[in-house]
Every structure is written in structure tokens, then in C-alpha cells.
Amino acid sequence: MRRVGIIAAGESKFGARVGMEYEELFVEAFLEAMGQVDNLESKDIQEAFVGSLAFGGSQLGNMSALVVDSVNLIGIPASRVENACGSSGYALRYAIMSIASGINDIVIAGGVEKMQDISKATRLYWFGVAGDIKWERLSGMTFPGNYALMATRHMKEFGTKKEALSSVAVKNHDFASRNPKAQFQRKITLEQAMNAPIVAYPLNIYDCCPITDGASCVILCDLEIAKKYTDTPIEIVGFGAGTDHLALYQRESITRIDAAVKASKMAFKMANLQPKDIEVAEVHDCFTIAEILAYEDIGFCKKGDGGKMILDGETTIHGRIPVNTGGGLKAKGHPIGATGTAQIYEIFKQLRGEHENQVHDATIGLTHNVGGTGSACTVTILRRV
Amino acid sequence: MRRVGIIAAGESKFGARVGMEYEELFVEAFLEAMGQVDNLESKDIQEAFVGSLAFGGSQLGNMSALVVDSVNLIGIPASRVENACGSSGYALRYAIMSIASGINDIVIAGGVEKMQDISKATRLYWFGVAGDIKWERLSGMTFPGNYALMATRHMKEFGTKKEALSSVAVKNHDFASRNPKAQFQRKITLEQAMNAPIVAYPLNIYDCCPITDGASCVILCDLEIAKKYTDTPIEIVGFGAGTDHLALYQRESITRIDAAVKASKMAFKMANLQPKDIEVAEVHDCFTIAEILAYEDIGFCKKGDGGKMILDGETTIHGRIPVNTGGGLKAKGHPIGATGTAQIYEIFKQLRGEHENQVHDATIGLTHNVGGTGSACTVTILRRV
Numbered sequence: 001m002r003r004v005g006i007i008a009a010g011e012s013k014f015g016a017r018v019g020m021e022y023e024e025l026f027v028e029a030f031l032e033a034m035g036q037v038d039n040l041e042s043k044d045i046q047e048a049f050v051g052s053l054a055f056g057g058s059q060l061g062n063m064s065a066l067v068v069d070s071v072n073l074i075g076i077p078a079s080r081v082e083n084a085c086g087s088s089g090y091a092l093r094y095a096i097m098s099i100a101s102g103i104n105d106i107v108i109a110g111g112v113e114k115m116q117d118i119s120k121a122t123r124l125y126w127f128g129v130a131g132d133i134k135w136e137r138l139s140g141m142t143f144p145g146n147y148a149l150m151a152t153r154h155m156k157e158f159g160t161k162k163e164a165l166s167s168v169a170v171k172n173h174d175f176a177s178r179n180p181k182a183q184f185q186r187k188i189t190l191e192q193a194m195n196a197p198i199v200a201y202p203l204n205i206y207d208c209c210p211i212t213d214g215a216s217c218v219i220l221c222d223l224e225i226a227k228k229y230t231d232t233p234i235e236i237v238g239f240g241a242g243t244d245h246l247a248l249y250q251r252e253s254i255t256r257i258d259a260a261v262k263a264s265k266m267a268f269k270m271a272n273l274q275p276k277d278i279e280v281a282e283v284h285d286c287f288t289i290a291e292i293l294a295y296e297d298i299g300f301c302k303k304g305d306g307g308k309m310i311l312d313g314e315t316t317i318h319g320r321i322p323v324n325t326g327g328g329l330k331a332k333g334h335p336i337g338a339t340g341t342a343q344i345y346e347i348f349k350q351l352r353g354e355h356e357n358q359v360h361d362a363t364i365g366l367t368h369n370v371g372g373t374g375s376a377c378t379v380t381i382l383r384r385v
Numbered sequence: 386m387r388r389v390g391i392i393a394a395g396e397s398k399f400g401a402r403v404g405m406e407y408e409e410l411f412v413e414a415f416l417e418a419m420g421q422v423d424n425l426e427s428k429d430i431q432e433a434f435v436g437s438l439a440f441g442g443s444q445l446g447n448m449s450a451l452v453v454d455s456v457n458l459i460g461i462p463a464s465r466v467e468n469a470c471g472s473s474g475y476a477l478r479y480a481i482m483s484i485a486s487g488i489n490d491i492v493i494a495g496g497v498e499k500m501q502d503i504s505k506a507t508r509l510y511w512f513g514v515a516g517d518i519k520w521e522r523l524s525g526m527t528f529p530g531n532y533a534l535m536a537t538r539h540m541k542e543f544g545t546k547k548e549a550l551s552s553v554a555v556k557n558h559d560f561a562s563r564n565p566k567a568q569f570q571r572k573i574t575l576e577q578a579m580n581a582p583i584v585a586y587p588l589n590i591y592d593c594c595p596i597t598d599g600a601s602c603v604i605l606c607d608l609e610i611a612k613k614y615t616d617t618p619i620e621i622v623g624f625g626a627g628t629d630h631l632a633l634y635q636r637e638s639i640t641r642i643d644a645a646v647k648a649s650k651m652a653f654k655m656a657n658l659q660p661k662d663i664e665v666a667e668v669h670d671c672f673t674i675a676e677i678l679a680y681e682d683i684g685f686c687k688k689g690d691g692g693k694m695i696l697d698g699e700t701t702i703h704g705r706i707p708v709n710t711g712g713g714l715k716a717k718g719h720p721i722g723a724t725g726t727a728q729i730y731e732i733f734k735q736l737r738g739e740h741e742n743q744v745h746d747a748t749i750g751l752t753h754n755v756g757g758t759g760s761a762c763t764v765t766i767l768r769r770v
Contacts, residue, residue, distance in 0.1 A: 001487040047626075053446050061438050061514035062469035065631045065760035075647055077626030079475040079761065082465045084447035090464040094479045101486035102386040129446035241432075241462030246450045262460055375450035376464065 003223035004099045005233035005385065008036035009341075009348040010217050014333035015183040017213035022058070022114040023070035025215035029110060029338075030071045033217050037229045040219070042071070046104040048078040049095045051088025051111030052337035055126050056118045067112060082337070084130035085286060086371025087111055088216065089340030089378030093241055095220050105225050110217030111338035123211055130336070130372040132247035144208055144287065146248055146373045148200035151289035154255045155202070157304065160292065162202050164307035166193035168288035169206040169330055171316055176327025178356045183212050183333035207288040212333030216342035223385070234351045237364075238273065238381035240266025246375040255304075257374035260297035264368070267379040268299075275299035278321055278381070279362040280350045282343035284370035285328040294368050295323070298379065317357055325350065325357040340369035340378065351384045386485045388608035390618035390770065393421035394726075394733040395602050399718035400568040402598035407443070407499040408455035410600035414495060414723075415456045418602050422614045425604070427456070431489040433463040434480040436473025436496030437722030440511050441503045452497060467722070469515035470671060471756025472496055473601065474725030474763030478626055480605050490610050495602030496727070498720035508596055515721070515757040517632035529593055529672065531633055531758045533585035536674035539640045540587065542689065545677065547587050549692035551578035553673035554591040554715055556701055561712025563741045568595050568718035592673040597718030601727035608770070619736045622749075623658065623766035625651025631760040640689075642759035645682035649753070652764040653684075660684035663706055663766070664747040665735045667728035669755035670713040679753050680708070683764065702742055710735065710742040725754035725763065736769045 010032030012025040034040065050064045059066060064078040081091040088111030095109035115123065127143040136146065154160045170190050176182035188206060196204040226233040242262030248254050268274060275298055283294035292306035300321055301309045309315060315323035326332045326346035329339060347365035349355040363384045370377045395417030397410040419425065435449045444451060449463040466476040473496030480494035500508065512528040521531065539545045555578050561567035573591060581589040611618035627647030633639050653659060660683055668679035677691035685706055686694045694700060700708035711717045711731035714724060732750035734740040748769045755762050 057514075059514070059518050061467065062516070062631065062757045062760055064468060065628045065757075066517075068628055069630055069635075074628055074630055075643065076628060077475075077478070077648075077761075077763075078468075078628045079472075079478075080467045082446065082467055083449060083463075087464075090462075093462070093464075094482070097479070097482045097486045097488055100488065101482045103482055103485065129442075129444070131447070132451075133444050243450045243453055243459055243461060243463045245454055245459055246447065250454075258460065263462075372447045372450075375447055376462075378462075 001100045002102060003235060004096050005221055005223040005226045005235045006218050006348055007221045007226050007230045007233050008033040008219040009345040011181055011342055011345045012215045013181050014212050014214040014335060016116045018116060020213065022112045023066055025213060026067050026110065026112045026217065027070050029215040029217040033219050040229050042073055044106050045073055045076065045108055047076055047098055047107040048073060049091035049109040050078060050080050051091040051340055052080055052113060053082060053084055053087060055113050055115045055336055083371035083376040085336050085339060086369050086376045086378060087337040087340065089369030090241065092341055092344065092380065093239060093378055096236055096239055099220055099222050106221045108217055108219055110215065110341050112215035113335035113337045114213050115211045115335060116213050135247045135249065142200060144200040144203055147287040147289055148203050149248060150254050151202050154289060157255055158307065160307035162194065164292060164310050165202065165207055165288040166190055167310045168285060168291045169193045172285060172324050172328040172330040175325050175357050176331030179327050179332060182327040182331055183210050184331045203287055209286045209329040209334040212335040214333055214335030214338050216338045216345050218341050218344050232352050233385050234348050234382050235385050236380060237383045238267035238271025240264060241378045243376050244374050246372065248373060257293055257297050257370065257377060259374055259377035260294065260368060260370060263377040263379040264298045267381050271381045273381060277364055278366045279364050280325060280347065280359040281321060281323050281366040282326060282346050283323055283368040285324060285330045286334055288330065298368055322359045325355060325359065343367035343369060344380065347382050351382055387487060388620060389481050389484045390606055390608040390611045390620045391603050391733055392606045392611050392615045392618050393418040393604040394730040396566055396727055396730045397600045398566050399597050399599040399720060401501045403501060407497045408451055410598060411452050411495065411497045411602065412455050414600040414602040418604050425614050427458060429491050430458055430461065430493055432461055432483055432492040433458060434476035434494040435463060435465050436476040436725055437465055437498060438467060438469055438472060440498050440500045440721055468756035468761040470721050470724060471754050471761045471763060472722040472725065474754030475626065477726055477729065477765065478624060478763055481621055481624055484605055484607050491606045493602055493604055494726055495600065496723035496725060497600035498722045499598050500596045500720060501598050520632045520634065527585060529585040529588055532672040532674055533588050534633060535639045536587050539674060542640055543692065545692035547579065549677060549695050550587065550592055550673040551575055552695045553670060553676045554578045557670060557709050557713040557715040560710050560742050561716030564712050564717060567712040567716055568597050569716045588672055594671045594714040594719040597720040599718055599720030599723050601723045601730050603726050603729050617737050618770055619733050619767050620770050621765060622768045623652035623656025625649060626763045628761050629759050631757065633758060642678055642682050642755060642762060644759055644762035645679065645753060645755060648762040648764040649683045652766050656766045658766060662749055663751045664749050665710060665732065665744040666706055666708050666751040667711060667731050668708055668753040670709060670715045671719055683753055707744045710740060710744065728752035728754060729765065732767050736767060
């Protein structure tokens with residue numbers, strides 16, 4: 001199997017990008033990436049893997065050709081990859097395999113979502129399509145409601161405090177305050193985070209990610225060929241993926257995301273590394289409880305200790321494993337299909353020493369991208385070469 | 386790059402499967418495939434690639450977990466791959482690459498669509514999402530209307546007769562009459578085909594594929610390991626893919642599908658074969674004109690001679706290259722996301738000598754799966770080992 005590296009990564013500004021088409025957001029991300037590799041031309045790119053939920057439905061089917069057309073790549077193989085919020089994590093997986101197999105030398109993987117230009121009521125419907133329609137949505141369950149169930153159960157089983165959930169929000173807003181691309185570039189206090197209006201108990205407005213327009217795009221390359229384009233490629237040393245039952249009621253436990261546990265084990269095994277080797281991580285904090293579950297599912301702490309881990313400051317910039325230094329889905333924003341490769345964007349910058357919230361001399365990083373309430377997950381481990 | 390083979394292929398009955406969930410249709414296809422390999426167990430399958438447009442929207446996002454759950458494979462990596470009518474052709478592409486890379490040894494690729502259980506007006510909307518929404522659909526263009534434009538232009542440029550279009554329908558209905566899984570198991574006469582009610586001139590009701598419920602599933606395996614499961618694996622010796630502008634007005638020509646031309650060249654180059662080497666083919670005849678374009682785009686005849694090719698009987702069972710021996714999208718049916726791997730199902734049976742419309746001693750076959758009106762295409766070449 002050939003070794004695969006990332007030679008460039010781009011991301012649009014996240015937020016309410018009113019008046020912009022989703023193709024234009026993708027162009028922003030693509031051009032940032034292309035600007036990092038002087039001697040790479042568009043014609044060198046052989047295939048595109050596009051993550052998107054097609055949120056809002058403006059081009060509900062068959063949107064991948066429009067995306068590659070927007071960056072003048074029409075002709076090359078391209079398809080949409082969709083696993084709800086975990087879409088571009090899987091798009092990246094297929095991109096890696098395409099190079100590892102020898103079919104391609106250079107490809108792009110990315111994602112795009114335009115979420116702000118539909119009514120608030122319709123947005124609620126659209127977020128719902130990431131969960132189980134038949135047994136959850138049609139019974140009146142909302143998407144925040146699902147994660148609220150996971151949170152209350154975690155509180156009951158492990159004594160996790162609301163303060164722990166709120167501390168995730170405080171940390172991620174702090175990181176986002178220094179990220180010029182983040183949707184919310186402002187800090188919040190623990191008191192604000194604790195006392196905001198409830199969405200679905202125990203989750204309040206500060207426990208929930210926002211509705212975000214945005215795109216991301218990374219350029220992947222066979223690691224030998226990568227030398228032609230950059231002195232500092234970032235190698236993908238491990239990547240794993242898994243699935244779980246879509247509806248919560250079918251799962252063995254709702255305080256664990258089995259898809260994430262499986263994806264993590266697969267990625268660590270391939271990389272021949274342990275959770276303790278990770279120096280910086282981007283995890284899928286669509287809700288604050290999801291970040292706490294991620295700590296446990298990846299193996300950064302033992303089961304049930306996720307709340308303690310955030311309260312002890314272990315995931316802040318000076319902690320043992322800084323998490324979501326870009327601001328996370330919570331504060332940087334969550335353009336559904338773009339999130340997986342937007343996480344890669346942050347780790348790529350960290351491992352090249354170019355991050356706004358730089359982790360000193362970080363050489364190994366991890367991303368964790370979840371679909372829906374945990375029905376799918378990809379975990380990717382990256383390393384400075 | 387490791388060699389990849391298909392060891393089993395299954396398909397549900399196509400048609401109006403009222404009262405069946407899409408998961409149940411997938412189970413039908415999966416069980417047929419599993420029944421062909423006695424010593425393969427579900428736990429040996431490592432990943433799933435699911436093509437679907439999620440037609441009708443019953444589970445619009447995040448449906449791949451439901452599909453793998455239905456066949457008791459929950460836990461393994463799985464994602465939806467969507468390129469409209471070309472979805473499972475691309476799902477197959479990613480499945481092949483996953484084995485070629487060495488990441489997986491055994492995987493499934495398939496597709497499923499449930500199209501009959503929504504109103505006729507809503508179906509029209511849904512077919513529309515396979516074309517360009519902004520510049521075509523919102524101007525009132527229908528999906529048959531797009532192909533009608535391609536047909537009239539072909540008539541003008543090359544003198545193609547309505548009789549040629551109708552002859553495609555007659556041939557494919559004839560093949561379908563002996564296929565117990567086909568939606569339309571009956572022959573039609575040329576007179577019937579010529580004089581049916583118009584949908585969009587020059588296309589009448591017999592020039593258009595039906596609305597179909599159905600699923601398909603193939604099991605792929607590293608070719609060395611395949612020996613463990615079957616004496617007659619079918620090797621994938623070439624596979625290509627391409628894209629083109631989504632809206633017709635942007636294309637250099639509307640009597641050629643560039644994505645198909647590119648995909649074909651890529652597949653033939655990899656297989657080190659020529660169009661004349663193909664002994665049986667399944668091509669994407671969503672409309673009769675599309676089959677004629679396919680002859681030309683693949684290279685079975687020269688540009689403009691597609692009409693002549695069907696009129697001369699070159700693609701009937703006794704012709705030079707029998708095409709759509711399963712009945713094609715036209716008469717077997719077109720469950721959008723399932724079609725790409727349903728084509729593979731037919732060629733797999735042909736190359737094993739097990740087809741209802743067997744081409745004598747066929748050893749090399751081809752499939753051609755188009756997304757939308759040609760914005761995406763995959764071409765796959767298979768060979769008896």
C-alpha cells in the first residue's frame with residue numbers, strides 16, 4: 001500500500017454567508033489550498049470526493065459535478081459521499097484509498113454545505129434527516145433531543161455535571177476567538193454557558209453547534225510524489241471507520257458511540273500508535289456532550305472520565321491533549337458535509353506549526369468525525385513527516 | 386495494485402414493490418449474493434458502499450447505516466455514494482479501490498431505491514433532482530425533456546430516425562420478457578413502440594424507463610483470496626469514470642456524453658482492450674436515445690452511427706455486441722441508485738454462462754452507468770478468469 005500525504009488544505013470563512021452559492025464557498029476553500037503549492041496545476045488533480053448532505057435541497061441530487069465545475073476540474077471522476085455530519089470524513093477515506101491503491105497520485109477531498117438560506121423551521125427538519133426518521137423523527141424526537149438523552153444518561157451513569165458540558169463550550173469559544181474563520185469569534189464565561197436558554201435539557205443554546213455555511217478542501221498526494229510540491233507534507237498514518245445502529249433505542253449503550261470506538265481502534269492499529277501519543281485533536285462536538293463522549297471513545301481517558309477530563313483542563317491549550325483548537329463545531333461552526341475535512345484543515349495547520357492556537361511542536365494529531373448521532377464515524381491520524 | 390474480482394451478485398425483483406421497505410429490497414439482493422458462496426460468512430465482509438439517491442426522501446440523509454443494519458453488518462465502515470442515476474457505479478468504483486489498495490479483502494457494493502410509493506407528481510420532482518436545478522428545472526425543463534433535446538439534435542446532425550429509438554425499446558422489452566426479475570416481462574412490437582403517447586417529442590412512453598423499486602448487491606474480493614470462495618470469479622480488468630457539466634447548455638455537444646467517452650477510454654486503457662473485444666454490454670438506457678449515444682461514446686460504432694447499429698440488429702442476441710440482455714433500464718427497470726450494480730449483476734451472470742439471454746461463451750463484458758443527463762459516468766470491464 002502506498003503512503004499518502006496531505007500537501008495543502010483550505011477552508012472558507014464559516015458563518016452566515018448570505019448571498020454566496022455553495023459553489024462559491026467551495027472555490028474559497030479550493031483556492032486557499034492551491035495557493036499553498038506553487039507548482040501544482042489544476043490539471044494535475046485526478047479525482048474529487050465531495051462530502052455533502054445537500055442541506056436545504058437546492059441541488060438535492062447530483063451536486064458533485066457542480067462542485068468540480070466550480071473549480072474548473074470538470075471531466076475528472078467525482079461523486080458525492082453522504083453520511084450526514086460524517087460525510088467528508090468518509091470522502092477523505094475514499095480519497096486516501098484511491099491513492100493507496102495506485103489508481104490516483106493526486107486528488108482532492110472536501111465538503112460543502114449552505115445551511116443559512118432557509119427558514120428556521122425548515123432547518124430543524126433538515127437537521128432531523130441526520131437521525132432515524134421512522135422511529136425517532138416521526139415520534140417527535142429532535143436532533144438536540146437525541147444528544148440530550150445521551151447527556152442525561154451520562155450524568156446518571158457517571159455523575160457528569162452540567163459544568164463539564166458548559167466547560168467544553170467555554171474552551172471552544174476561547175479557541176474560536178482567535179480563529180478569523182470561525183462563526184463565533186468571541187469568548188464566553190462559564191456563567192454565561194451555564195445559564196443560557198434551554199434547547200433540550202440539559203443542553204442549552206451554548207451546548208449546541210450553530211447553523212453554518214462553509215466549505216473545506218484538502219489536496220492529497222502519494223507521499224513520494226508529494227516532495228515535488230512541498231517540503232512539509234503531513235502523512236496520514238492511520239485511518240479507521242465504523243457504523244452503528246441509526247436509532248438510539250437499538251444501541252447497546254447510549255453513553256458510548258460504538259462507531260467511534262471501532263474507527264479509533266482501526267486507526268490506532270494501522271498507525272501503530274496509542275491514544276497517549278496524540279498531541280492535538282479535532283473531535284466532533286456537535287453538542288458539548290459529544291466532545292466528552294469523544295474523549296472516552298477515542299481512549300484519551302477511561303470510560304466515564306470525560307467530564308473530569310474537561311474540568312481538569314486536560315484539553316485546553318496547556319493541557320495533556322488540546323482538543324478543538326480551531327473552535328470545534330461548537331464555535332467555529334458546523335457546515336455538515338464540510339466538517340470532516342475542516343477538522344483535517346486544523347490538524348494540518350497544527351502539524352505545520354501555523355495555527356492561531358498552536359500546540360508547541362505538535363507532530364501527531366487526530367480527527368474524529370461523526371455522522372448523525374453516531375451511526376457512522378471516521379478517525380484519521382496525521383503525522384509530520 | 387491488487388487484482389479485484391466479483392464472487393457473487395444479487396438483485397431484488399424489480400417493479401412496484403408496494404409494502405416493502407427499501408431495507409427489505411436490499412436484503413433480497415444481499416441474500417441472493419450470499420447464497421452463491423457457501424463458505425462466506427457475514428463477518429468476513431469488511432466494508433459496504435451504498436448507492437442511492439434517497440428518492441422520495443423517506444430517509445433522505447444518513448441511510449447507509451440502515452442498509453448495513455438490514456443485512457446484519459452493523460459496525461463495518463459504510464457510506465452512501467450519490468451521483469443520481471450513476472450512484473452505484475461510483476459505489477462500485479470505491480469498493481474496487483478499497484480492495485486494490487489492500488485496505489480490505491472482501492466488501493459489498495450495491496444500491497437501493499424505493500420509487501413507487503410517492504405520488505406521480507412528486508416522482509416528477511424527484512427525477513428532476515438528477516438534472517440541473519438552477520438553469521434547467523427552474524425554467525420548467527423536465528428530465529425526459531433533456532433527453533428529448535439530445536434526441537432531436539442527434540436526428541438533425543446524423544439523420545437518426547424515430548424507428549431507431551423505437552427499435553431499442555423493442556429489443557430491450559424482448560430481452561426483459563425472459564427475465565423473471567424485470568419490471569416489464571412482455572414483448573412489444575415496433576408498431577406499438579412507434580405509436581405510443583408522446584412524453585417529450587420525439588420520446589414517447591416506450592422511449593422512457595419506468596419508475597422502479599429495486600436493489601442490487603455484489604460481493605467483491607481480492608482475486609487471490611477469491612479462490613477460497615468460488616471457482617468462477619469474474620475479474621474487474623478495467624474501470625473508468627468521468628464527469629461533465631451538469632446543465633446541457635454548457636456542454637460542447639449534446640449528442641455526446643463526454644463523461645462516458647472519458648470513462649470508456651480510461652477503462653479500456655487499464656484493461657488493455659478495445660471496444661471490439663467486448664462480447665456483451667449493459668448500457669444506461671434511461672431513454673432509448675441514451676442507448677444510441679452509449680454505442681457511440683463507448684466506441685462500439687463511430688459517431689453518428691448509433692441509429693444504424695440498432696437498425697442493423699448488431700446489438701440483439703445474435704448481433705456483434707448484444708446490449709442490455711437483462712432488459713435494460715427501459716424494460717428491466719431503473720431503481721436509480723441500484724442500477725449501476727444491477728448492470729454488473731447481468732454481466733456477472735453472462736460471464737458465468739448463467740443468463741436467461743445467454744451470449745454464447747461470452748468471456749468479456751462491459752457496463753456503462755450514467756448520472757443525470759451525463760454529468761457523471763462509470764464504465765467497468767469484466768472478464769472471466
